[in-house]
Amino acid sequence: MTDLFPPTLPVLTMMGRTADGRGWLARLPALVEQLRERWQLRLAAPFHGGSCSWAAPAELPDGTRAVLKLTWPHPEARTEGAALRLWDGRGAVRVLAQDAAAFALLLERVEPGVELGRARHLPAEERLLAAADVLRELWAADPAAATASGMGRVADTAARWAEVAERQAARSWPPALDAGLFRLAARLLRELPRSARREVVVHGDFNPGNLLSARRSPWLAIDAKPMTGDPAFDPWPLLEQVDDPFAHSDPHRVLRHRTALLAEALGEDADRIRAWSVARHVEYVLWSVDEDENLENSITLLRQARILADLAGL
CATH class of the missing domain: 3.90.1200 (Aminoglycoside 3'-phosphotransferase; Chain: A, domain 2)
Structure with missing residues (x-):
């Protein structure tokens, strides 16, 4: 069985530093399981990154490749889903499903998914x-x-x-x-x-x-902390x-x-x-x-x- 919460995952270290973060981490496995069942997902090992969110590759029953992302509840993350829906794939990753109360997003999987910062050949x-x-x-x-x-x-x-x-x-x-x-x-x-x-x-x-x-586009944005201004x-x-x-x-x-x-x-x-x-x-x-x-x-x-x-x- 895939280990969805390896101890080396950065989010476990970062969120473990505060009582609020530890409380969220304690609830996280049950939240992931609830969403896995609700959206009928096959989950792979999580991405090794992110200081306040957990994200893993997912596959829907019809074969659609996605990413399940759960974020520690905080104001900056509250409207990420709203912004992604507003952008509707124009310049940013698409939302496939959302549970706003759980700060959970099911997102389009961006492939090949190389970060712009790592594209050092450019x-x-x-x-x-x-x-x-x-x-x-x-x-x-x-x-x-x-x-x-x-x-x-x-x-x-x-x-x-x-x-x-x-x-x-x-x-x-x-x-x-x-x-x-x-x-x-x-x-x-x-x-x-x-x-x-x-x-x-x-x-x-x-x-x-x-x-x-x-x-579908040369580059797409993820992990927005959206505002107007x-x-x-x-x-x-x-x-x-x-x-x-x-x-x-x-x-x-x-x-x-x-x-x-x-x-x-x-x-x-x-x-x-x-x-x-x-x-x-x-x-x-x-x-x-x-x-x-x-x-x-x-x-x-x-x-x-x-x-x-x-x-x-x-």
Whole structure:
């Protein structure tokens, strides 16, 4: 019998760190079994990835190849299914069935399913342009329909992040840590959503690991954390992770070129994408700094954010 919950599965480790997570893990085997019976699925060994979700290849009685995904219940995951239904296969994986109360999705299986980040035979610029094609499809969805489905807003999420940034800025930090970037991020997180020239349905976590090669379309998005708001919110994880721009000998040049390239492909303002990149890069530090004992990682990340801020003229 296939082991559906091997001890090396990352989600078991990550979710086992909190009482809430352990409670969900305790219920997970029964939930998987209930859904397996309801949708008459044949399940294979789960995918070895994901920090807060369990997913496994599945096959329906008619031979349709699918993926069963169950996510730890949290606000960011609440409307993933609604967004996927709204996109209806345009730029994203299709939903075959859903149990919203259980945070469970039966999804189209994307094959061959190679992550964009692992497609190293393609130059970074080519991967960026391929991802831009996907973003344009996702952004074409009706934001009013997304709002009606209960989807959150970029502005509200950014406002919560801004509050954290202001609290971090008010603390006493050693000189090597550029706390002024916390203040800059707080300002950007409040101003950028208000000044957006349009609103779209954003993916919310558009990194190259969430883009898979497919047969019916070159690339399809998965694992959305959807919201409505400024489209320029979306590109930074892609720009940061398609390869490490800060590892290049001249990261200013690389980032200037790539942000301009992506902005042109998307029809967005390059400086706006750069400003959101500053805010989103610093946002990660807002949380990680409290677990960074000697602050070395946080200092490095903020030095990278300073490069982005210089590039954006901020």
